[in-house]
Amino acid sequence: MAAAACLTMALPHLVIGLRPKGARVHLLFAIAAIAVAGLAGAELTIMRATTTEESGRAMQMAHVPVVIVVMAIVGFVQLYFGTGRLWLGVTACGLRVIAVIANFAQPPNMNFREITGLRSFEFLGEMVTMPLGRPNPWLMAAYLSSLLFLAYVSEASLRLWRIGSPDQRRRAVVIGGSIVCFIVIAQGASVCINAGKINFPYFISIPFMAIIAAMGFELSHDVLRAAQLSQALRMSEERMGLAAESARLSMWEWDIPRDEIWMTPDGRAMLGFSASERIDFAALSERVHPEDRAMREAAIRQAVATGGAYDLEYRLLLPDGTQRWLAARGRCERRETGAPARLVGVSIDTTEQKQADDEARQQREELGHLSRVVLVGEMAASLAHELNQPLTAMVTNASAAQRFLARGEVNVEELRELLADIATDGRRAGEVIRGIKGMVRKVESERRAVDLNDVVAEVLRLVRADALAHGCTLATDLTPALPAVSGDPVQLQQVLLNLVINAFDAMRKAPCDPCRVEIATRLAESGAVEVCVRDYGPGLPPEGPARVFERFYSTKHDGMGMGLAIARSIIEAHGGKLAAENAGGGGARFWFRLPALPPAEVPA
């Protein structure tokens, strides 16, 4: 019955243990359980023996499963606890093997030097026999082995208890405790039986079965937990997949040493790779828009070199010619040696978002233009009304004077008064115009030390999207550590923004090569700081560069012709100069210079 129970427990673990990737603890457990079953069988044979030879032979055979159980348990504890002292276990096993060798070398067995007879007694209602005789001194080797075995298991369990997690502590108590407890019982019982002190058959298999049961309990706990974990993992994977799919997120992993990229099916589909196609770095790079390739590769190289992360947005140019926007975020993982192992990350298709952004920007631009138009319209209406009154009075007065003269009734006093009124009304009209100018200039400006490189950086941030929309590239050549200038940063940004937007517009008017706007800062002669914007458009109008600064002069169909005029007044109010010239090699160059502040005035 005990044998059957052991075999039942052994079977599933044998299956697990025999699988190529199966855990060896399961195999060791199964071996131990089978050996205990064998031991139970041998003990039964001893009880049923009718002759001394038969009994001695059965006892001799019973030691084989015992040595197997001991070795299997040592191996199990070694693997399962990970805290055992191997030399102790190996010595215990070695001694046991020596005892078994003696067992076979010196018949009848290691317990008895000579079996002199059998004593029979009743046990559980059945007549059983037990051998009697002279003990074998080699039995001491087996006892010593058991002691070492106990020491090995207790020490391993104590260590696991000290350092382990709650789960491992339980394992130390259940397995370690049961081994120690039942080995002591088994050994004590066998010593007593050997000495013939008690009338009891050999039942070492019973405590061993208890040990097997304890081991089996812990292992099945593990098996159960593994099953739960795999279930949880599958659910979490499903959830991740669902989340990724709904967010149109694709996950990828680049195995750097093998240069192989794994990617979720969505990602493959988005990039136009078939499900089985091998993807390497070069193949992926080919899908990236040529203009964005260098930027992307630099970011990845940086992440790999520093073991950091990157966060990028770039365009894809797929083999079918479509262009898509992709936002990618990746992180480099290193091996313990420090060598880069893999780059993992996620990508998301942001094309639609980009399109929405573009539309929103276009609407914003249109709205901005419209509000400017409305403002100008209102200003024009108020200007017309304000100017109409004095103009009407002047014209009417002049007409009256003409009629008086025509009729020949010239009253000098009246004529003088009339002319004085005309002059007053003329001055009044002048006041109206001055008032409008003042209204335009009303925005108070705040002066402080400004680094023009910062102004350029801020404007670049504002126009980057416009540059892409106009199909222009932006290049900068900034001189580091420029002296500061005194000015209103917002107004200076307005001026530069105006110049850059004009440059974009100029490039749109004509096919340009290259489609590039260059912004440079430098220290000009006589202690001035210069900012220069150069485009490769059609250049300045043939009427002359100076005309572009005139009010209401525009070459744009939707332009008001105020931008550069205002820009020039801002720069002049800052004590600087704004000028334009045709650049060598085509296109126009607009630059402004502002006097640099003495270094002492620059706040640290």
Add this chain to the structure above:
Amino acid sequence: MNSAAPLVCVVDDDASIRKSLLRLFRSAGLAAEAFDSARAYLARAPHAGPSCLVLDVQMPELTGLDLQQALTASGREEQVIFITGNGDIPMCAQAMKAGAVDFLPKPFDDGALLAAVERALARSSRQRQHLAEQHEAAARVATLTPRERQVFEGVLAGKLNKQIAADLGTALKTVKVQRGRVMEKLRVTSVADLVRLAQQAGVAPSGS
């Protein structure tokens, strides 16, 4: 009766414009008066002779269009010329529909304004003459006795003396005498003149 000289009234909140317009009208030999608001003009008693109103559209409180409406509502049919700094078409249409003579954007041509004023004064003058004739006819009709009035209405209805006599229950001879007296009192010599005068005085023929 129409002895009072024509008068041009100017209503504008801008003093320079008022002053210059007064000068312009004076140079054209026209009497003119200026008011700085619609209320100031309404406070003035109506001019006895032909007159016209040169009215600015945009004014604080009562606008030019409001003043025009107020005048119409109180039965003063004034000839109005609008002047405006920035008038639009709906505003112009409203003004013209309400009987304005003209609608001139500032600054206007002096010739165009004076021509409009001339037109307006002519209209005003015709209007006054028409009114005077009405008054005169009504005054003459008022001198008739009740019996004479009955005969007058019978003649207007185209009845023969015999029919009138039958209607009134008098002798034919009496009707003939009374008819002669009506013609004399009303200072007409023919039945045609009599009918025209009755129309001016607003007398209806007797029901037949």
